[in-house]
Amino acid sequence: MPDRDTSANPVTEGVTISTVSERDLIEDKLVGRKPLGLWADTWRRLKRNHLAVVGLCIVVVFLAVGLTEEIASFTPKGYLAPHDPNATNYPLSPKGLGSPPSWSHPFGTDYLGRDVFSRTLVATRISMLVGVIAVAIALIIGLILGPISGYYGGWVDSVIMRTADVFFAFPYILFVLLIMTVLGPGLWNVFMAIGILSWATYARLNRGSVLSVKAMEYVEAARAQGASDLRIIFRHVLPNTMAPVYVAIAMGIGGAIVTEAALSFLGIGIQPPNASWGKMIADYLSYLAAGSWWMLAFPSVFLTVTVFGFISFGNGLRDATDPKLKE
Amino acid sequence: MGERLLTVDRLSTHFFTYAGVVKAVNGVSFTLDRKETLGIVGESGSGKTVAALSLMRLIPDPPGKVVEGSLMLGDRDLRTLSDEEMRQVRGNDIAMIFQDPMTSLNPVLKIGNQIAEAIMLHQDKGKREAWRLAAKLLDRVGIPDAEKRVNQYPFEFSGGMRQRAMIAMAISCNPDILIADEPTTALDVTIQAQIIDVIEEMQQAYESGVILITHDLGVIAEIADKVMVMYGGRTVEYGGIDEIFYNPHHPYTWGLLGSLPRLDEIEKTRLTPILGQPPDLISLPSGCPFVGRCLYERPECRDQWPELEIVGPEHGVHCWIPEAERREVRASLPHFQEYVR
Numbered sequence: 001m002p003d004r005d006t007s008a009n010p011v012t013e014g015v016t017i018s019t020v021s022e023r024d025l026i027e028d029k030l031v032g033r034k035p036l037g038l039w040a041d042t043w044r045r046l047k048r049n050h051l052a053v054v055g056l057c058i059v060v061v062f063l064a065v066g067l068t069e070e071i072a073s074f075t076p077k078g079y080l081a082p083h084d085p086n087a088t089n090y091p092l093s094p095k096g097l098g099s100p101p102s103w104s105h106p107f108g109t110d111y112l113g114r115d116v117f118s119r120t121l122v123a124t125r126i127s128m129l130v131g132v133i134a135v136a137i138a139l140i141i142g143l144i145l146g147p148i149s150g151y152y153g154g155w156v157d158s159v160i161m162r163t164a165d166v167f168f169a170f171p172y173i174l175f176v177l178l179i180m181t182v183l184g185p186g187l188w189n190v191f192m193a194i195g196i197l198s199w200a201t202y203a204r205l206n207r208g209s210v211l212s213v214k215a216m217e218y219v220e221a222a223r224a225q226g227a228s229d230l231r232i233i234f235r236h237v238l239p240n241t242m243a244p245v246y247v248a249i250a251m252g253i254g255g256a257i258v259t260e261a262a263l264s265f266l267g268i269g270i271q272p273p274n275a276s277w278g279k280m281i282a283d284y285l286s287y288l289a290a291g292s293w294w295m296l297a298f299p300s301v302f303l304t305v306t307v308f309g310f311i312s313f314g315n316g317l318r319d320a321t322d323p324k325l326k327e
Numbered sequence: 328m329g330e331r332l333l334t335v336d337r338l339s340t341h342f343f344t345y346a347g348v349v350k351a352v353n354g355v356s357f358t359l360d361r362k363e364t365l366g367i368v369g370e371s372g373s374g375k376t377v378a379a380l381s382l383m384r385l386i387p388d389p390p391g392k393v394v395e396g397s398l399m400l401g402d403r404d405l406r407t408l409s410d411e412e413m414r415q416v417r418g419n420d421i422a423m424i425f426q427d428p429m430t431s432l433n434p435v436l437k438i439g440n441q442i443a444e445a446i447m448l449h450q451d452k453g454k455r456e457a458w459r460l461a462a463k464l465l466d467r468v469g470i471p472d473a474e475k476r477v478n479q480y481p482f483e484f485s486g487g488m489r490q491r492a493m494i495a496m497a498i499s500c501n502p503d504i505l506i507a508d509e510p511t512t513a514l515d516v517t518i519q520a521q522i523i524d525v526i527e528e529m530q531q532a533y534e535s536g537v538i539l540i541t542h543d544l545g546v547i548a549e550i551a552d553k554v555m556v557m558y559g560g561r562t563v564e565y566g567g568i569d570e571i572f573y574n575p576h577h578p579y580t581w582g583l584l585g586s587l588p589r590l591d592e593i594e595k596t597r598l599t600p601i602l603g604q605p606p607d608l609i610s611l612p613s614g615c616p617f618v619g620r621c622l623y624e625r626p627e628c629r630d631q632w633p634e635l636e637i638v639g640p641e642h643g644v645h646c647w648i649p650e651a652e653r654r655e656v657r658a659s660l661p662h663f664q665e666y667v668r
Contacts, residue, residue, distance in 0.1 A: 217430040227414075240434065
């Protein structure tokens, strides 16, 4: 770039001002610590919260187990567990109450002689699938309707938000039952039912952030560039409203897993002989009185630990991304 | 000067609020030629920004509305264009640089991404080509190491560099008209001078017309060819840069110039402020909005807005004070004595 002739101006005579000043560059270096991005900053603060780190570890372990089982389900064997989860020829106790934990069956066997450990592992896949896919469906609906609602305002906002109110007003389980009755039992229908019912949480959460972000100057700058409404909403506004959504996702996955367990417990979720934690809890509950504690205990512990993991990670994430708690 | 780019005729923009109709811009007319710089000065609330946003049709509606006037961009009336056509105008024919570079770049998108987006919106270019152009533009506006800098986020840029990036984004589609809305207000003084230089260089290179909105008369003196002085939503005076600085005719312009510190002042004197408060834009007087603060007020000032009086080549003023008397009053003002011809 040619330097501008500044000799006409007595103040800047002989001075060539054409590139960023050295001061600018020095300033860059003097600031010292490179400013952290959202994720790096969040991670720095999340690390100090031990409960959240424990939660994160649980989440990672269970997601890994679920993913492994998912991959294994495409192999000819169909599972990755010490025993076939649906095979019934393992040691039975004389009374048909299964056998207690042993070296070959660490979680024992159930009333049909199936290996509880293998069933629990395979069920992890179902629970993780429900958590991830149901929340993904809810997110897709919620993150389309929420930003549109917040950005346009007016009657669009009213229609979408009143619809969300209706979804909030219904008793949740009752509504899921209703949809499941209409759709019929089955894995994909569980995903759909939970997904359809929880979009309102994300839509409402996101709409609030959109309201504040749409007033930002960079949104107006994008408009002044000639960007269309949809481009502004989904490229400029939405990415700036995601921090609270990530937290809601972590919490939402835990919630979806519990809902699936409840549905399966009620008999309209996963169908036998497939295993899910809720299904196993439902099946094995009546054997507790006869003293066969191991059937019920292990799926319950897995369910509780997983949900605990997701929720404490979600809580930690919320604290770590909350600008009010920044030091 | 070159071809006529823009003709604004009696533009009025009002905001319809619960408290009443806010007459933010009231019958403002101006023109802009190629390679010309028009400075719009006036205090906060005088309608400078609203006038510029009206040009881009970016007034939030409701509550705002352009109620009157024509905005001719070449031979197209911007008021009659469809939303789709208007989107093509924005960024491509008229681009804007905003006041605060800290908030006018999207924090989650890389600088190069934002510039490339502007390019891809209006030009038939692929992603790779647009990014390459983005790096080139950053280099043009004087950002060193542009190849590396395009891949950085706004938080890695300092204020002055962000404003340079904003300028790169604005000129990316070679717009005919560049609107700079107080481009230096949020920057410190040393950076201000650089940014003004960059804007001027870009204007030379791209042969754009520039509308520079500011309340800093120093900036106006530096680069404007002509000046429009706004007060209370009206143009009180317009004229060439020398006319406004050396031969001002409106009492408000006198006030503005009188309240400036001067480098060549030998004796220490106090600045003369304009007394009073800016008018309430909801209940403007039917006459001159400057009544109440004007030291030379006359009975007719309150009720009727004076017609345009041509006082020189390309120099007009709206004022009831007779011209002879204006010259006399101005000659008596201490800070004008050495100027008067």
